[in-house]
Amino acid sequence: xxxxxxxxxxxxxxxxxxxxxxxxxxxxxxxxxxxxxxxxxxxxxxxxxxxxxxxxxxxxxxxxxxxxxxxxxxxxxxxxxxxxxxxxxxxxxxxxxxxxxxxxxxxxxxxxxxxxxxxxxxxxxxxxxxxxxxxxxxxxxxxxxxxxxxxxxxxxxxxxxxxxxxxxxxxxxxxxxxxxxxxxxxxxxxxxxxxxxxxxxxxxxxxxxxxxxxxxxxxxxxxxxxxxxxxxxxxxxxxxxxxxxxxxxxxxxxxxxxxxxxxxxxxxxxxxxxxxxxxxxxxxxxxxxxxxxxxxxxxxxxxxxxxxxxxxxxxxxxxxxxxxxxxxxxxxxxxx
Amino acid sequence: xxxxxxxxxxxxxxxxxxxxxxxxxxxxxxxxxxxxxxxxxxxxxxxxxxxxxxxxxxxxxxxxxxxxxxxxxxxxxxxxxxxxxxxxxxxxxxxxxxxxxxxxxxxxxxxxxxxxxxxxxxxxxxxxxxxxxxxxxxxxxxxxxxxxxxxxxxxxxxxxxxxxxxxxxxxxxxxxxxxxxxxxxxxxxxxxxxxxxxxxxxxxxxxxxxxxxxxxxxxxxxxxxxxxxxxxxxxxxxxxxxxxxxxxxxxxxxxxxxxxxxxxxxxxxxxxxxxxxxxxxxxxxxxxxxxxxxxxxxxxxxxxxxxxxxxxxxxxxxxxxxxxxxxxxxxxxxxx
Numbered sequence: 001x002x003x004x005x006x007x008x009x010x011x012x013x014x015x016x017x018x019x020x021x022x023x024x025x026x027x028x029x030x031x032x033x034x035x036x037x038x039x040x041x042x043x044x045x046x047x048x049x050x051x052x053x054x055x056x057x058x059x060x061x062x063x064x065x066x067x068x069x070x071x072x073x074x075x076x077x078x079x080x081x082x083x084x085x086x087x088x089x090x091x092x093x094x095x096x097x098x099x100x101x102x103x104x105x106x107x108x109x110x111x112x113x114x115x116x117x118x119x120x121x122x123x124x125x126x127x128x129x130x131x132x133x134x135x136x137x138x139x140x141x142x143x144x145x146x147x148x149x150x151x152x153x154x155x156x157x158x159x160x161x162x163x164x165x166x167x168x169x170x171x172x173x174x175x176x177x178x179x180x181x182x183x184x185x186x187x188x189x190x191x192x193x194x195x196x197x198x199x200x201x202x203x204x205x206x207x208x209x210x211x212x213x214x215x216x217x218x219x220x221x222x223x224x225x226x227x228x229x230x231x232x233x234x235x236x237x238x239x240x241x242x243x244x245x246x247x248x249x250x251x252x253x254x255x256x257x258x259x260x261x262x263x264x265x266x267x268x269x270x271x272x273x274x275x276x277x278x279x280x281x282x283x284x285x286x287x288x289x290x291x292x293x294x295x296x297x298x299x300x301x302x303x304x305x306x307x308x309x310x311x312x313x314x315x316x317x318x319x320x321x322x323x324x325x326x327x328x329x330x331x332x333x334x335x336x
Numbered sequence: 337x338x339x340x341x342x343x344x345x346x347x348x349x350x351x352x353x354x355x356x357x358x359x360x361x362x363x364x365x366x367x368x369x370x371x372x373x374x375x376x377x378x379x380x381x382x383x384x385x386x387x388x389x390x391x392x393x394x395x396x397x398x399x400x401x402x403x404x405x406x407x408x409x410x411x412x413x414x415x416x417x418x419x420x421x422x423x424x425x426x427x428x429x430x431x432x433x434x435x436x437x438x439x440x441x442x443x444x445x446x447x448x449x450x451x452x453x454x455x456x457x458x459x460x461x462x463x464x465x466x467x468x469x470x471x472x473x474x475x476x477x478x479x480x481x482x483x484x485x486x487x488x489x490x491x492x493x494x495x496x497x498x499x500x501x502x503x504x505x506x507x508x509x510x511x512x513x514x515x516x517x518x519x520x521x522x523x524x525x526x527x528x529x530x531x532x533x534x535x536x537x538x539x540x541x542x543x544x545x546x547x548x549x550x551x552x553x554x555x556x557x558x559x560x561x562x563x564x565x566x567x568x569x570x571x572x573x574x575x576x577x578x579x580x581x582x583x584x585x586x587x588x589x590x591x592x593x594x595x596x597x598x599x600x601x602x603x604x605x606x607x608x609x610x611x612x613x614x615x616x617x618x619x620x621x622x623x624x625x626x627x628x629x630x631x632x633x634x635x636x637x638x639x640x641x642x643x644x645x646x647x648x649x650x651x652x653x654x655x656x657x658x659x660x661x662x663x664x665x666x667x668x669x670x671x672x
């Protein structure tokens with residue numbers, strides 16, 4: 001629970017129970033701390049009372065409501081961070097995070113041993129079998145950070161022959177590199193000035209590292225692309241400088257996929273008009289990608305779990321936040 | 337020439353001449369006043385000296401430079417409002433208005449009897465033959481206002497089964513209705529409170545008229561679309577309220593194509609993020625569409641020239657600006 005700025009506490013709460021007949025209760029196998037959790041942690045989203053935290057989760061179904069049809073107790077499941085019915089027109093178009101019945105899992109708090117998941121049939125995807133423990137970090141990553149990086153690459157229309165730039169070297173940015181590699185990008189430029197993150201980016205498929213930021217970063221990208229800019233840029237930060245760096249790094253007609261939650265961002269209309277780039281972003285509809293991502297992980301094709309460079313027992317969650325806030329860790333996994 | 341706010345004058349200027357070997361000189365058959373010409377006319381783009389005006393043109397090639405290969409004297413041609421080489425990577429991707437050698441025709445001034453067109457081979461498209469006079473308004477429309485409405489519909493991914501909203505009932509908005517109809521849209525909602533424009537929108541293929549604006553307009557759109565918003569919205573104004581109306585009228589995952597030149601627009605990052613709509617816009621790469629548009633006009637499939645509801649001799653250009661500024665005319669055609 002977050003009690004105030006920089007004040008995360010592991011406290012006892014009542015066990016969640018089925019409320020709606022479409023709910024499921026899952027026992028957490030692993031959960032983690034998200035880069036977006038740091039915004040309220042740092043006091044940038046003021047709170048008036050203690051709030052549950054966490055929205056990334058994998059676990060075993062304990063109980064389901066009377067109207068749950070496809071998810072059954074005992075299954076190992078991966079879920080997305082917005083519950084969705086997966087049947088409304090918005091879901092069918094692939095935007096489950098904006099389902100007409102969307103419910104943010106963060107409101108329940110996934111940094112906990114048990115979690116109520118609304119709209120279980122539309123939200124959870126079961127794995128083929130009970131996974132070995134060494135797959136848990138990667139399956140957990142699919143729940144948000146991989147799904148979000150994947151969506152960003154999809155939104156930026158990454159594909160064969162494309163030159164891609166990734167702004168942001170957090171876990172989402174790094175997994176956007178992995179996604180771009182899987183999608184067949186010709187060249188992937190990771191923008192990072194942290195050696196450990198650069199190394200992980202290279203391991204995930206980055207072909208170039210650019211350490212410059214802002215205008216100097218844009219100039220470097222132009223230099224690497226015959227002055228044109230890249231075809232696809234992934235923005236995974238959410239600040240004004242990072243959004244402008246992303247837009248200015250992209251060639252006319254190119255695509256910016258942005259997944260960093262914007263804080264205080266204002267896009268100047270006239271510059272955007274003459275930049276003539278496609279923009280698409282928002283909370284990732286992870287549910288769209290989950291079956292494919294689980295399949296890639298299950299078959300050992302990708303190993304996104306490598307972004308977890310810190311593992312802690314759940315009751316040491318506060319240290320996970322501290323380590324990420326101080327950039328001592330890329331991403332902290334929590335074992336219940 | 338524009339001498340200052342609301343001060344357009346028909347004056348003598350030296351005839352243009354070939355400067356670069358890739359130039360052509362064309363004798364104007366018809367030109368016109370653009371909605372975007374009204375921004376500087378109204379003093380919203382301050383000028384320090386008299387400037388030539390106009391960027392829409394059709395005419396007969398008088399002379400070509402030594403390196404012009406495909407365009408020849410005597411041809412009747414339609415051109416786009418940005419000269420482009422049509423060979424660079426940006427042009428080949430379909431964004432000729434952002435060609436690495438792009439040159440704005442407005443800087444030469446097409447509201448004139450003669451016009452120098454740079455990069456003639458990449459900019460001009462010849463018609464199959466010398467056109468009958470009654471096709472001139474439609475061919476002239478292709479040069480910008482139809483090409484821009486067409487691009488807006490393309491950028492908004494209009495197509496079969498789509499519900500489309502058009503914000504802005506100027507000539508571009510009206511021709512975006514026509515474009516949407518041609519592209520097979522299922523339903524086309526024109527937002528207009530002017531009867532003459534509503535009627536033309538209906539004639540061009542609009543299925544619904546919404547007279548409300550701003551939040552009330554958005555509410556009406558939602559009411560017409562099961563609360564979801566439309567799939568595709570075309571923004572053809574360029575103000576803060578019209579951009580926000582367009583974004584808010586679009587369902588998550590939908591597309592906004594914006595072609596109104598933004599003036600003072602700032603897009604709030606957080607709202608855009610949670611709107612989760614695609615944005616694409618900018619100066620229309622008319623050259624991409626010209627062959628298809630000329631073909632449709634030549635074969636009588638579309639009649640975009642109907643947007644011209646005022647015709648004047650070129651020396652009465654000032655009245656054309658006045659009539660459009662006062663919304664007495666949708667669009668003024670000028671005969672040299």
